[in-house]
Amino acid sequence: MGIRTGAQYIDGLKSRKPEVWLGGEKVEDIVNHPVFKQPILEIAKLYDMQFDPAYQDKITHICEETGERISNAFLVPKSSEDIKKRGDLFEAYAKSTFGLMGRTPDFLNIVLTSMASNSWFLDKYNPEWSKNVQNYFKFVRDNDIFLTHAIINPQNDRSKPSYEQKDLFTHLGAVEETVDGLVVRGAKMLATLAPITDEVIIYSFPGFHEGDERYALAFALPIDTPGLKILCREQMQDGKRSFFDHPLASRFEEMDAVLVFEDVLIPWNRVFIHNNVEAANNLYPKTGIAQQPAHQSGVRGYVKLAFAVEVACRLADSIGVDVYLNVQNDLGELLQSVETIRALLRVSEIEYETLPSGEVRPAWEPLETIRGLLPTMYPRAIEVIQTIGAGGLLMSPTEADFEHPELRDAMDKYYVGREGVSSLDRIQLFKLAWDLCGEAFGQRALQYERYYTGDPIRKRAIYYNQMKRKKTFSMVDDALNGAKNLKGVSTNLANSKVN
Numbered sequence: 382m383g384i385r386t387g388a389q390y391i392d393g394l395k396s397r398k399p400e401v402w403l404g405g406e407k408v409e410d411i412v413n414h415p416v417f418k419q420p421i422l423e424i425a426k427l428y429d430m431q432f433d434p435a436y437q438d439k440i441t442h443i444c445e446e447t448g449e450r451i452s453n454a455f456l457v458p459k460s461s462e463d464i465k466k467r468g469d470l471f472e473a474y475a476k477s478t479f480g481l482m483g484r485t486p487d488f489l490n491i492v493l494t495s496m497a498s499n500s501w502f503l504d505k506y507n508p509e510w511s512k513n514v515q516n517y518f519k520f521v522r523d524n525d526i527f528l529t530h531a532i533i534n535p536q537n538d539r540s541k542p543s544y545e546q547k548d549l550f551t552h553l554g555a556v557e558e559t560v561d562g563l564v565v566r567g568a569k570m571l572a573t574l575a576p577i578t579d580e581v582i583i584y585s586f587p588g589f590h591e592g593d594e595r596y597a598l599a600f601a602l603p604i605d606t607p608g609l610k611i612l613c614r615e616q617m618q619d620g621k622r623s624f625f626d627h628p629l630a631s632r633f634e635e636m637d638a639v640l641v642f643e644d645v646l647i648p649w650n651r652v653f654i655h656n657n658v659e660a661a662n663n664l665y666p667k668t669g670i671a672q673q674p675a676h677q678s679g680v681r682g683y684v685k686l687a688f689a690v691e692v693a694c695r696l697a698d699s700i701g702v703d704v705y706l707n708v709q710n711d712l713g714e715l716l717q718s719v720e721t722i723r724a725l726l727r728v729s730e731i732e733y734e735t736l737p738s739g740e741v742r743p744a745w746e747p748l749e750t751i752r753g754l755l756p757t758m759y760p761r762a763i764e765v766i767q768t769i770g771a772g773g774l775l776m777s778p779t780e781a782d783f784e785h786p787e788l789r790d791a792m793d794k795y796y797v798g799r800e801g802v803s804s805l806d807r808i809q810l811f812k813l814a815w816d817l818c819g820e821a822f823g824q825r826a827l828q829y830e831r832y833y834t835g836d837p838i839r840k841r842a843i844y845y846n847q848m849k850r851k852k853t854f855s856m857v858d859d860a861l862n863g864a865k866n867l868k869g870v871s872t873n874l875a876n877s878k879v880n
């Protein structure tokens with residue numbers, strides 16, 4: 382089949398009945414539910430872009446194996462041109478959602494592509510696993526499937542491993558092996574967009590120890606598999622707020638969910654790893670499933686940061702406060718942070734590494750640096766929006782006020798900005814800014830930037846440890862040796878005259 386349209390994506394959702402719980406109710410009609418309807422349409426737009434002549438050649442290509450047109454997310458990059466093709470896809474999708482939807486289909490499709498092109502490492506443990514990953518990749522590629530993932534154990538007692546939690550199956554683990562497959566029980570978090578995806582893939586960060594065998598798992602399933610409960614967090618918009626009042630929150634809410642598996646059967650052909658601590662720990666380092674998607678999240682994070690910074694600049698200009706040095710200083714800092722991320726992305730694309738298989742990966746150091754910097758740069762941009770908007774962020778009336786004939790004169794008079802900025806323009810801009818910096822929607826978008834890729838503190842520590850292994854810090858030796866070589870010369874020099 383190859384690429385799908387938005388309508389085909391929606392038809393796929395209609396054809397399934399996942400067990401989704403929201404606000405104490407089972408959601409019966411996902412596609413028409415007020416909380417999910419608009420986000421589904423936003424995702425559908427991304428699918429439609431694959432058929433849009435303005436994008437098609439940029440974000441899709443013809444698959445060498447099947448002859449069908451497929452997303453660039455399924456391209457195993459072999460050259461800098463391929464990296465660019467994937468970058469074009471990431472940018473097109475990120476710009477369509479202003480970077481506010483992190484788990485658009487390209488994200489996990491990249492993860493799976495990387496996992497499948499390097500799945501050979503699993504042969505050592507069980508050749509079936511490697512075959513299963515590759516077959517699953519083909520299924521997802523050829524049907525243009527939208528995946529969610531849950532790779533973290535629920536946050537219960539972090540000081541104890543999974544097997545020491547109160548219940549052996551609080552964290553997702555294997556219960557038994559049957560002829561038909563593996564039965565699993567327990568929970569995983571945090572499956573963003575789960576209710577509106579087609580399938581879920583489960584794996585974990587490294588860190589398994591002896592005793593964790595039953596938790597050392599990786600597999601994939603349709604999202605409506607019997608026994609799989611999707612427990613959503615409270616919604617941040619009810620789907621009834623107007624686009625005028627909440628121009629971002631009304632469109633881009635990405636639902637997050639805990640997945641609970643109640644004795645779910647995983648057919649053997651969908652099991653990628655089972656009961657093997659070493660294989661589960663090797664999944665990340667051996668397959669590049671951190672590095673390849675870091676390119677997607679780097680581009681998306683760049684677009685999101687650039688968007689927040691544009692909002693800050695426009696906000697300051699709209700009320701004439703960008704004439705002040707302190708505001709200019711803040712905005713200059715934000716613009717420089719955008720340039721920093723842009724430059725790091727370019728370095729990662731230019732200084733790519735080539736694997737023995739011919740696959741190329743954008744350079745790890747700059748991508749990991751982006752992942753280290755965005756958790757502080759993005760919150761800083763939000764803080765600047767809050768300080769520039771100040772009390773003005775709290776004086777926005779609603780669309781209903783604005784359209785009320787008895788209020789219209791007051792609206793036009795008291796809500797104007799600097800000369801040339803109408804009350805309508807000013808109010809709309811401030812509402813956009815409030816969605817980003819005040820609404821629960823914006824706080825989640827901020828929390829996402831801090832944690833979507835793992836705990837930033839431990840990730841920086843890992844970065845340091847890896848760099849310590851790679852680098853010799855030899856400039857220090859050069860300086861010390863230089864000083865040693867000059868020993869005895871220094872007094873002569875001090876006494877001599879330099880012409």
Ligand SMILES: Cc1cc2nc3c(=O)[nH]c(=O)nc-3n(C[C@H](O)[C@H](O)[C@H](O)COP(=O)(O)OP(=O)(O)OC[C@H]3O[C@@H](n4cnc5c(N)ncnc54)[C@H](O)[C@@H]3O)c2cc1C
Binds near residue numbers: 570573
């Ligand atoms: C908006 C959002 C969307 C997300 N989407 C997804 C998704 O789609 N799929 C998915 O799988 N995950 C997703 N995540 C989860 C994300 O991967 C985790 O939040 C992240 O890995 C951090 O884990 P945690 O939240 O369990 O924090 P914890 O690991 O519980 O950390 C909590 C705090 O304790 C500290 N801490 C905990 N353990 C240690 C330790 N051993 N050593 C030192 N300090 C420690 C941390 O520094 C941190 O400050 C999402 C998260 C957010 C916020």
